[in-house]
Amino acid sequence: MTNSEKNRLKDKAFQVFGIFCTFIGLVVLAIFLVDIVIEGVRRIDWDFLTSLPSRRAARAGILTAWTGTLWILVLSALIAFPLGIAAGVYLEEYAKKTKLADFLEINIANLAGVPSIIYGLLGLELFVRFMYLGPVLLVGALTLSLLILPIVIVTTREAIKAVPRTIRDGSFALGASKWQTVWHQVLPASFGGILTGVILALSRAVGEAAPLIVIGALAYVPFVPKSPMDEFTVLPIQIFNWTSRPQAAFLTNAAAAIIILLLITFLLNGIAVYLRNRQQKKIKW
Amino acid sequence: MTKRQHKLEAINLDAYYGDFHALKNINIAMEEKAVTAFIGPSGCGKSTFLRTLNRMNDYIDGFRVQGQILLDNRDIYASNVRVDELRKEVGMVFQKPNPFPKTIFENVVYGLKIQGIKDKKLLRETCEKSLRQTALWDEVKDKLDKSALALSGGQQQRLCIARALAISPSVILMDEPTSALDPISTAKIEDLIHELKQYYTIIIVTHNMQQAGRVSDHTAFFYMGELVEYSKTKTMFTSPKNERTQNYITGRFG
Amino acid sequence: MTKRQHKLEAINLDAYYGDFHALKNINIAMEEKAVTAFIGPSGCGKSTFLRTLNRMNDYIDGFRVQGQILLDNRDIYASNVRVDELRKEVGMVFQKPNPFPKTIFENVVYGLKIQGIKDKKLLRETCEKSLRQTALWDEVKDKLDKSALALSGGQQQRLCIARALAISPSVILMDEPTSALDPISTAKIEDLIHELKQYYTIIIVTHNMQQAGRVSDHTAFFYMGELVEYSKTKTMFTSPKNERTQNYITGRFG
Amino acid sequence: MRVQERIIEGLLWLSAAITVLITISIIWVLLSESVQFFSEVSIVRFLTEKEWTPLFAEKKFGILPLVAGTFLTTAIAIAVALPIGLTIAIYLNEYAHARFKTIIKPLLEVLATIPTVVYGFFALTVVTPFLQSFIPGLAGFNALSAGIVMGVMIIPMISSLSEDAISAVPRSLREAAYGMGSTRLQTAFGVMVPAASSGILVSVILAISRAVGETMIVAIAAGQQPRLTLNPLVPIETITTYIVQVSMGDVPHGSLEYRTIFAAGMTLFVFTFLLNNLSFWIKKKYQEKYD
């Protein structure tokens, strides 16, 4: 009897500890967001969004940074989206379960685990040095595309995997070819999931600073980039730059820029979650 | 073409999933415009055999067959056979209704569309004809452009049959077509099978022996990859020759 | 305690998964040291009911019961009942053999260990006794410290029964205990049930009507959450009172 | 028709093959520069010297201080994230209501979506001053607050992956445990955690690999001073920070200094590569235990 009571007590104790642990992360998150909002929100106004960088914290804005982020977002999507989906489709629908497919799978898992800064080194050597492109938007986008490609591939595969076998069987049984089945059934049915994955990947790209620093994108860029061959800066780099300044006014700027960056990240994630939920509601297999 | 000839025939058929020997030396000949039922305990190879009949297992890695399957006396595994053509000849219906997540109309005409047929009128006519054949027309004619997923399970299954009929096959394979359905839908599908066997050769896998008794002309009993017994359904259920058949039919296992 | 008294009794029992009404006003009394079988088509609530008998559904979100379940005339849903004590009284065996990924020995004595029993000798004795009861002792006595996952499916299932017996319950619930097994293992388990009913009250869910006929004293037929018919097994199979029972038993559906 | 199918398949194949090309490029880039580096600096020096001052007149090429810095921040991060993450995983699986779980899990995952510069900012401007209020000797740049914040960042990684691993344990096992009268705690630690141990291990390894490669948090908050120490209170430098530091100044292509970042990158790559493959191997080996 005592044993059984002791067991129940331990059980309760762990429950309390579990609640504590679950909330500690969220509490930290909350403190953190509140802190940043208090610090930065008053700094955000139209001028802040439309001003170029300045040596005076009060006059400095994030126009270059957010336009750069937007450019990077679009360019990376254009590069990683088709490539990632095509690779995902190949691996899920076409590749035979051979050694080669195993190798591809391990390889992609590995790429997904390569630290982002290594992609920076790759971009530096390949695009900046070898191809002589310089630290321009296109190079940043290429570097980040390579970085998020594995994520896009993996999520594409999961989305495709979620399409039930029976749908493919149904299509094949009516005489459809492999590509017809993929095109008419698999892709439409998994599109929501794929899009979700791509957006999540992009939200990762939007937050990256390290690889861009390595390719040399840390500079005073007081103009809005007009083409992929322009030099650029992005929000995380602007934040990094301001964070490393000791003056309080720049830290306020950094906090304000962080709010914008978080809004973009959360927005992207929100869209992804929304799409995922809608997808789950819409199609019940 | 006279009735009661052999539409489909397996000769010394072996099938493997990788190293696993799933079908062992199957010899069987199925009659035209009749219903043949496959029965047997779970995992005995019924579905595997059924799916070799329209080469549905082609895309499974490591799957291979030895021996022959003759459709109208032509080996369907011969190298000059185009799988898509074969599948137009041999339609298939699955255990779980699997309508595409598209409209009812799109479901029925899918097979035609991927053949490149674009003629609106023809598509509409075929759609109506197939839905009438499956006694679904009256139930869905007002919502052809609604999602097929909104139909009930029984309706979905009949839609899948209609979809198969739309490309005018001569053989229809059915893998436990009623096992996910309620009694009333089951009865409807069974009636439908009765209707359809005038025009089509039907092969049905079922785990419900009473169903096999009700709908089929011939029954094949599989056990562990072997075809244990194949005979007229009546004979099989009244006087099985093999002890394992007997045990299975009387519910000693399964 | 005389035999043939009511061991377990459900009174006006309703059960819900969220809004879904899974069991509707069930009234049934199960006899001690006898085998009661629950039959019915898939989804009719057999498992749900079985699992209310040892409150296994407690952890399912949104699941709730109304009405009473009496074990030896005490309501098991009363607030002073401790679930872990209840489960020691009412053991359970599942559809798929589910040994823990531990040694055979550890599996059998798991229930004792979590009660805090550490006495090596006692553990060993109970282990042997339980394994003997399930006729498994001779097959595994030399590999008690080997992983239970290495056993065959049938052995695993008997191990799970042994594991349940080791904590000396008075009731054993079995949810389709043979549906994943081969004919020979099935026969062994059925024999075992015959043996065990001398000492235990056994309640078994099965989708195999012949099995119900072979092993049970009483049979309950569920349909769509209702208890349609409950009577002596022989009576049920020879002269069912209800038309739905009749239809089910003769395989009109399911 | 046939030809078209072939062409499409070819294109798809090409896309998949690009991933191999990326790997090859990474290895080639790192190797070609590192090989030149090691032709000037012996591997023995690289691995055994205790100081890292490749940019100074008195050049020392011992990677150990950077490895120590990386190890220190990673260890602190894991010490924070593992107990919390694992407890969360168990709590969500065995105790929490399903509804609660569906709300909490994505909320926790928010932690992982926050850009790491933001964490760096947080470590430098909030956590360090907070810690300094009761650890007097704490320098403004230090491994401690960077490690703690990194730990917070990877909590969801461990909790989510472990939670997945635990919920992948067949329900039947949990039911068996409950059926024997186990409490939730006994079920969790006696049955679920052991059964999911390979998945949990994988989550921890991946978290380590993530922490090892993490850059911005340490670059902002941990300092830039290569120092062979396990003292978490002083400025240190990680491998990643070194690469960032050098990239920020211009190091001319082709110089020995330029190559040091590739040698450092190679070291980092080898670490994470080994960790990733280890996790992959464990997953492959043990995943099929349950179907």
Next chain:
Amino acid sequence: SCGGNNQEGGNDISGSISIDGSSTVYPVTEAVAEEYRAEAPDVKVTVGVSGTGGGMKKFSRGEIDIVNASRSINESEAATAKENGISYVQLSVAYDGLTVVVHPSNDWAKDITVAELKKMWEPEAQGTITRWNQIRPEWPDKEIHLYGAGVESGTYDYFTEAIVGKSHSSRGDYTASEDDNVLVQGVSTDPLALGFFGYAYYEENKSKLKAIPVDNGAGPVLPSLETVKDGSYAPLSRALFLYVSSKAVARPEVVDFINYYLENAGELAQEVGYIALPDNVYNEQKQKFEQFATGAATANQQ
């Protein structure tokens, strides 16, 4: 064409100018570039911070137009420039006093001699001089945390030259950054810190830092406008420069920018915390540049 005709205004000038190099000069150039935006909005001026050394390397390879420098070009850099067919002009833009700083709570380091600085920064100090009391016995027995300019910087070259006696020679176990902000950040949050960087960075963060007077034999002297200007803050006073490449002056926007720079450098240098040169010196610089520009133009035409 030559730059001469565009001198008078040139609001419609467009193009891009890339500048890189010294972090010490950066604040001045940044300020000029920012103000210049109002003058010529279509000229894209990017300013990087690679340190004088880093900037010089890019400059001598012809990758950038202008380099910020906190020291004069050295021989090897000049040689590379010559190899690449680049000639250049050196323009002085301001004075700086390299400032030695500690944490404001540091109540022991009231002054420091050049010898003591040498003792703690010379290469031999690495790993051995690690505590305050090793430098001056009455200072506390506590760890010393050093922060200083990165090796690519002119500040580093200048400091090592002036203190250790040999350019580019120092210990390596300190927090080295090309970004002086990081150094300010580090010293201002580390009670055991000692660091050095350009005067502007001290000036801007006075409240968080404490400058220590440097004793060069003539008693401790703090850096300030006067002591830098009159040379009494020795040996850490120095001039800051721009180098403009001969290839770049062919472009009107570069010429326009440099003229604007020299016009406003005095005021802006003061604003960001440096010491302006006398007006006549700025005029000399202008003439020097004009000569160079015309010279380069003829050279280019040939």
